[in-house]
Amino acid sequence: MSDYIKMNRREWFKQAFTKTKDASLKTTSRAAGSLADISETLKEYKWETVANDRDLTDDRPKQIMFQGKSVYLLRVDGKYLGFQGICPEDKQLIFWRAHSKQFYCPSCGSVYNLDGSCQQDENLSLTTYPARLHDEAIQLRVD
Numbered sequence: 674m675s676d677y678i679k680m681n682r683r684e685w686f687k688q689a690f691t692k693t694k695d696a697s698l699k700t701t702s703r704a705a706g707s708l709a710d711i712s713e714t715l716k717e718y719k720w721e722t723v724a725n726d727r728d729l730t731d732d733r734p735k736q737i738m739f740q741g742k743s744v745y746l747l748r749v750d751g752k753y754l755g756f757q758g759i760c761p762e763d764k765q766l767i768f769w770r771a772h773s774k775q776f777y778c779p780s781c782g783s784v785y786n787l788d789g790s791c792q793q794d795e796n797l798s799l800t801t802y803p804a805r806l807h808d809e810a811i812q813l814r815v816d
């Protein structure tokens with residue numbers, strides 16, 4: 674005789690509920706795993722390769738086009754960085770000062786730190802782009 678026939682109604686409901694709950698938990702955790710995979714894929718999708726590490730010299734910015742904008746790519750003290758290359762107001766190309774590791778605007782004389790902040794005016798800033806080394810590729814993050 675089958676186990677289902679031997680058990681009373683209460684036991685049958687209890688077993689059926691447990692099986693349903695287990696199946697539901699497995700499905701939920703599988704779905705959560707898929708979402709985590711998708712999330713990881715999307716995170717990777719946000720990084721765009723812009724140069725090879727061999728193309729870069731320490732403390733010497735390389736000018737590139739990124740997302741239609743002029744951006745300096747930089748490796749300073751082993752860290753990578755993307756830095757807005759043109760002043761948004763004056764459309765003036767900014768310059769790198771290697772001795773102080775800062776950017777300088779020849780039009781207004783403003784000096785910019787590597788975090789994009791302006792030394793003379795706290796209301797001014799230039800955009801920085803998170804960068805990373807991935808294998809030998811330098812990548813900037815698209816936000």
Ligand code: FES
Nearest residue numbers: 760763778780781
């Ligand atoms: S004029 Fe814009 S940073 Fe100098």
